[in-house]
Amino acid sequence: MPTHTADPEIQQDPIRFKNLRGKAEAQLVEKGMRPADAQELLNSAKELDRGEFWRHQNHGLALFAAPNFFRYYRLPLDFEELVVVSDQFHLKPLMPLLTGDGRFYLLALSQNQVRLLEGTRDRIREIQPENIDNLPESLMSVLQYEDTENQTQFMSSETYSPGGLPGSDPGTMHGRGVDEDQENQIIRFFSQVNQGIQEFLPDETVPLVLAGVEYLLPIYKRVNSYPHLLDEGITGNPELSKPEDLHTQAWAIVQPKFQQAEKDAIDRRARIFWK
Structure with a gap:
């Protein structure tokens, strides 16, 4: 998701984040996961949602969650909003960090x-x-x-x-x-x-x-x-x-x-x- 480093745009980031978590939970359930398990998988993401967290952002936020695994990255990339539920992590939007942005x-x-x-x-x-x-x-x-x-x-x-x-x-x-x-x-x-x-x-x-x-x-x-x-x-x-x-x-x-x-x-x- 895109993030911001200054008001007033920064105030929209928690709202966007909550909406994306809701989409992720819905997609997990749609793919057969029990609602309680879907919520548990996203608990670590929910715990991030505090004021201090949003005051220290870059241009984009990437979050990866799986059973017994959770990582997030504040990144200098202007992401579009995206939720992917799959059997492997969706890394394509991060490729510019590994290869440059095609400069x-x-x-x-x-x-x-x-x-x-x-x-x-x-x-x-x-x-x-x-x-x-x-x-x-x-x-x-x-x-x-x-x-x-x-x-x-x-x-x-x-x-x-x-x-x-x-x-x-x-x-x-x-x-x-x-x-x-x-x-x-x-x-x-x-x-x-x-x-x-x-x-x-x-x-x-x-x-x-x-x-x-x-x-x-x-x-x-x-x-x-x-x-x-x-x-x-x-x-x-x-x-x-x-x-x-x-x-x-x-x-x-x-x-x-x-x-x-x-x-x-x-x-x-x-x-x-x-x-």
């Missing part, structure tokens, strides 16, 4: 813009640039201190490739339309991006997904030092994609990894909850 990062790369977004299975948000030290805003911001003549030659072509380099075919790189000097400048740009990302995520272990024009992704991977960068990325110009669209594509990449982690956690559930 990942998305690095969207283009010549005009670098964006870092943080996502979960349900949502995605952009991390504001001012919150990330040493992350270059664009390719131009990196090249601005280079020799003026070289910079002008690199940036002044009339041909524009969205998300890529001026004057380059969107599907090319060194040896296929981008010369060695230009590729070296991309590498310098991405090296600074990588430095900013590494400083922002020094102790993180969550997946990082790249989004960008296809030929840029392998160049970034060459300079990357974040150990949890995924091989698969999102190809295309991220400037043209809404965050919601990027979230959909990124979640399709990271979801199988989280599902495997959840499976491993479920296999450990008896050890955790019956310890």
Whole structure:
């Protein structure tokens, strides 16, 4: 059940808890348990229902009861109200505690813009640039201190490739339309991006997904030092994609990894909850 940490919402929690206990008792009787036995099974839960107990809650409360067994957990999860009567504990709502909430990062790369977004299975948000030290805003911001003549030659072509380099075919790189000097400048740009990302995520272990024009992704991977960068990325110009669209594509990449982690956690559930 959801719980609260402050008035006036906290006043609703005992009422909600009493109603859920009533539903649990009704389901136990419906499944064949004698009413007196159902009440006895829920006695430990009833004894919790005191004012002091409700003044020390988190975002959610999970309760497990069985013959000769009772545990409750105050948890940082926003549960929906749920009563389950079964021959085994229903642990699926707790999986985010064991595997994380599906959190990942998305690095969207283009010549005009670098964006870092943080996502979960349900949502995605952009991390504001001012919150990330040493992350270059664009390719131009990196090249601005280079020799003026070289910079002008690199940036002044009339041909524009969205998300890529001026004057380059969107599907090319060194040896296929981008010369060695230009590729070296991309590498310098991405090296600074990588430095900013590494400083922002020094102790993180969550997946990082790249989004960008296809030929840029392998160049970034060459300079990357974040150990949890995924091989698969999102190809295309991220400037043209809404965050919601990027979230959909990124979640399709990271979801199988989280599902495997959840499976491993479920296999450990008896050890955790019956310890």
